[in-house]
Amino acid sequence: GVDVKVMMEKSPVGADSENWDVKTKLMHYGIPVKWANPEYFLTHAKFMVIDGKEAMVLTGNFTHSFMHKNREFGIIVKDAAKVEAIKEIFEKDWNRETLTENSNPEIVLSPIDGREKIINLLNSATSTIDIWQQSVQDDEVIETLKAKIAEGVTVRIIIPSLYRASGNSTAVGELGTNSIRSLLDPYIHAKLVIIDKKSTYIGSNNFTATSLDQNRELGVITDDPEILNTLNMLFEIEWEQTIDPYDS
Known part of the structure; x- marks a missing residue:
């Protein structure tokens, strides 16, 4: 029923x-x-x-x-x-009704505010940015991450092998292999950002212009300590298993 x-x-x-x-x-x-x-x-x-x-x-x-x-x-x-x-x-x-605004600051909704909220989240980092991401191809995202690296923020991104996700090649070249590395198994389809180990975005947005600006995408931002503890622990484990993307 x-x-x-x-x-x-x-x-x-x-x-x-x-x-x-x-x-x-x-x-x-x-x-x-x-x-x-x-x-x-x-x-x-x-x-x-x-x-x-x-x-x-x-x-x-x-x-x-x-x-x-x-x-x-x-x-x-x-x-x-x-x-x-x-x-x-x-x-x-x-109901095929147009939604023109998203009033909840912790809901990330493309195409309404996905780009704005994700860029703002990245810019809010003061010490670390840790990311699992299938696709890192958007110019503004890449430039934002480059700027955070230049500020002294530690940026670490886990992507799939370039063999399976060759569209990430530009990001690897721009951000460098100290900041962006490949995990061969399991396949990285996740789209997750951890800021300063204290807040996280979990959702469907890839870092592409289409995903941020044209698709219906949905994600959530949370600072739940229990969730963050688990994510931070797992990221450290998987980062240790990554390899140079050019070797993947």
Whole structure:
């Protein structure tokens, strides 16, 4: 008796037809399914709202790779204001209504304010920036990170191998192999930023112009100490396992 609604990207990158089969199966079981709002280049957000009381925001798609092969993250959101904001985003997109503003400062929503909030978050760092990121290609992001390095901020970015994500080559050249390194396994599909070891962004935004400016993307900023302790510990472990991207 649970009311379930599913909204999916019609033609996700690398899997143009797979969601058609999923849509058919879900509708066979009486589950309402809509293609994502065509207002956006892609709907790349990955989230769900449960009973209107909590939300789960993810870096990964609902795929076998997400469950078994990739480095991914998710956060369970219970703060009522954040959950209500995320619910409104879903309902607006479901009803094909344009959402013109995002009033919650800890919700990152592209194309409305994703670029602004992520750049501001990076600029807020005073000591360290640690990042897991599949794609580091946006010029403003790269220039912001370069500027933070010049200020003396320690920047460390874990990316996939250049063999599997060659679009990151410019970032490697600009930021240097002391700051940006590759992890071969698991595959880095995550999109996560840790600032000064005290706050974190977890969400769907890749660091590309399309993701920041054209897609429907969703992320959350939190300073929850328990979450940060776990993330900081894992980052140190995985940073020690990275290699020079040019060797990957």
